[in-house]
Amino acid sequence: MRIGYPCVNESIDCTSSSTFRLASYSDERVQTAVAGNLACLRRILEYNVAHELRFFRISSGIVPFGSHPVNVFPWQTHFAAEFRALGDYIKAEQLRISFHPDQFVVLNSPSADIVQRSVAELVYQGSMLDLMELDSTAKLQIHAGGLYGDREVALERFIATYHTLPEAVKARLVVENDDRLFSLRDCLRLHEAVGVPILFDNFHHECLNHGEPMTEALRLAAATWHPERDGVLMMDYSSQSVGERKGKHTSSLDEAQFRAFLADLGDLDVDMMLEIKDKEASANRAVAILRELGLVPVTASIS
DNA sequence: TCATGTCAAGGCGTC
């Protein structure tokens, strides 16, 4: 089992998502930003290796305006060596990598323009994984999209769009159950239609389900991942922030709930992304618990 | 230097 956290490391004094305003776009600024972002990403990954955090979600902002028509700088060729070196490190350390394009990526939108921009964003993020020469176990994680008043039609539109995606995107795309609109059951229907694996989010499942117990839900999601092609189930882990709106993520790991979830997990192998506000701080606590349970190696040095 | 408003992009729910 690998443990990870998304995008930002609060212990390191750099950012991997430096950007600028569209109005101040220039090729030079792209070049400067990407160089800095990739250097920071390397530092974050080294921190992660030192702390036995072997699952990481790379920020969507590595390349400012990466899928926007304004960006015509040939960053793919200019930074090819840097991406390849990162990929070599990732493979050597057996890290698992994902991207999570944000809410603007909506494959089932009725608007052809929105779908086109969404596909462009997936192509951009997938191409970074390709440049790192990572296999198809490195994933692009999205939600099913909007409801538009008709769940059936919305799911059918996702399926129709899926068939039009470039193969490079299809190979990496996974769909996550969300907390308000599309449940695990809806995602299973997408899986049955097109074979897309389901990235399982335990907290979203708690918010929106059809009575499936957690143990069963985990196994249903895991069965959608083809071991050789996709790797083990990726999942997002979080829990409710006490006293806050339903669906609000906790600000730091609740250890009792985490231990209870590990019991639900049983012997199922997963890679777990902690979607918790304090990032690597909670992830380090999770690793300490797993180490205590003998589920991760003791070799990592803690600093 | 610091505080604050704003940033490419969508959609839902509330009022």
Add this chain to the structure above:
DNA sequence: GACGCCTTGACATGA
């Protein structure tokens, strides 16, 4: 129809 929320950091401007 307007606005807040998701979830969030960092830019950019003005004091």
